[in-house]
Amino acid sequence: MAVALKGSIIRTIKSMVVATVVLGVLSTARAESNFLTLGTGGFTGVYYPAGGSICRLVNNQRQHHGIRCSVQSTGGSVDNLQQVRSGELDMGIAQADWLAHAYRGSDRFKASGADQQLRTLFSLYPEYFTVVTRADSGITKLDQLKGKRVSVGKVGSGQRATLEVLMRLKGWTMDDFSQAMEVNPADQASALCAGKIDVMIYTLGHPNGATKEVTHGCNSRIVEIDDAAVAKMVRDYPYYRWAIIPAGMYPGNERPIRTLGVMATFFSNDQLNEERAYQMVKAVFEQAESFRRLHPAFDALVLQQMVKGPFSAPLHPGAKRYFVEQGLIAP
Numbered sequence: 089m090a091v092a093l094k095g096s097i098i099r100t101i102k103s104m105v106v107a108t109v110v111l112g113v114l115s116t117a118r119a120e121s122n123f124l125t126l127g128t129g130g131f132t133g134v135y136y137p138a139g140g141s142i143c144r145l146v147n148n149q150r151q152h153h154g155i156r157c158s159v160q161s162t163g164g165s166v167d168n169l170q171q172v173r174s175g176e177l178d179m180g181i182a183q184a185d186w187l188a189h190a191y192r193g194s195d196r197f198k199a200s201g202a203d204q205q206l207r208t209l210f211s212l213y214p215e216y217f218t219v220v221t222r223a224d225s226g227i228t229k230l231d232q233l234k235g236k237r238v239s240v241g242k243v244g245s246g247q248r249a250t251l252e253v254l255m256r257l258k259g260w261t262m263d264d265f266s267q268a269m270e271v272n273p274a275d276q277a278s279a280l281c282a283g284k285i286d287v288m289i290y291t292l293g294h295p296n297g298a299t300k301e302v303t304h305g306c307n308s309r310i311v312e313i314d315d316a317a318v319a320k321m322v323r324d325y326p327y328y329r330w331a332i333i334p335a336g337m338y339p340g341n342e343r344p345i346r347t348l349g350v351m352a353t354f355f356s357n358d359q360l361n362e363e364r365a366y367q368m369v370k371a372v373f374e375q376a377e378s379f380r381r382l383h384p385a386f387d388a389l390v391l392q393q394m395v396k397g398p399f400s401a402p403l404h405p406g407a408k409r410y411f412v413e414q415g416l417i418a419p
């Protein structure tokens with residue numbers, strides 16, 4: 089009996105060793121492969137077209153570098169950070185706040201610990217904490233979300249994580265809403281217009297498909313989030329800022345709207361080798377004009393801003409090489 093048990097333990101350990109070696113070989117093979125996968129977000133957000141645009145510009149120059157870039161739709165920032173860590177994705181887009189937490193192993197990433205292999209490739213565009221309600225809901229400020237049916241976002245999304253930071257500062261729990269619902273980002277607009285929820289929350293660039301869908305789909309408007317808790321976030325953390333959603337982008341949005349802002353950042357980890365990172369960044373920056381034309385939220389992309397820190401994770405050496413070569417940053 090004891091011998092049989094020992095035998096089976098040894099067999100288990102042996103198979104674990106084999107599995108570890110196989111996994112190790114696989115992840116090395118993955119890092120060396122020319123097929124690179126970029127994690128984005130939901131179909132009506134901006135990460136998805138942003139990732140698609142980056143891949144398109146990279147693939148345009150495939151003859152030159154051999155990289156095949158493809159995108160994957162995901163739950164957003166937190167998912168992308170976790171999947172780059174586990175090696176399921178090579179690169180991703182994330183809000184600067186969650187990139188910082190993943191790098192340091194804080195907040196949502198406390199249990200998994202610091203991921204110091206994370207690297208910034210470049211910053212993209214500002215994202216806005218966007219709260220939308222039907223025009224007849226009577227909600228005009230953050231405090232009025234209490235007692236309402238709120239779509240708080242999926243656990244892997246940046247909006248859910250950032251909402252929880254804001255809620256902690258306000259001393260709220262999910263019980264402060266009459267219902268806290270985890271609606272898919274792409275289904276929020278129809279849920280709001282159908283009266284299934286009172287509030288949808290999405291942190292993303294503007295203009296975007298989700299806000300267009302909801303403001304064209306029913307009489308709805310974006311709520312100003314001019315709150316002391318946001319002021320505190322902006323004061324205390326380098327990655328938060330006040331941001332203004334410009335007037336006139338959507339029906340019912342005649343005035344500029346103040347809310348919390350954070351940068352969307354394109355990142356990888358140090359498994360992406362220097363040459364590949366260099367080639368990818370070069371492809372995007374050389375075709376910046378086309379990049380701007382691929383989505384209206386990219387209108388505001390300015391190369392000087394995209395290379396400017398402070399970054400939430402160190403700049404990838406391949407990206408840095410290109411930026412220095414181009415005189416965009418000091419060596």
Ligand code: GLU
Binds near residue numbers: 136244245
């Ligand atoms: N900022 C959102 C997130 O991190 C995604 C926004 C988008 O898909 O454009 O989950």
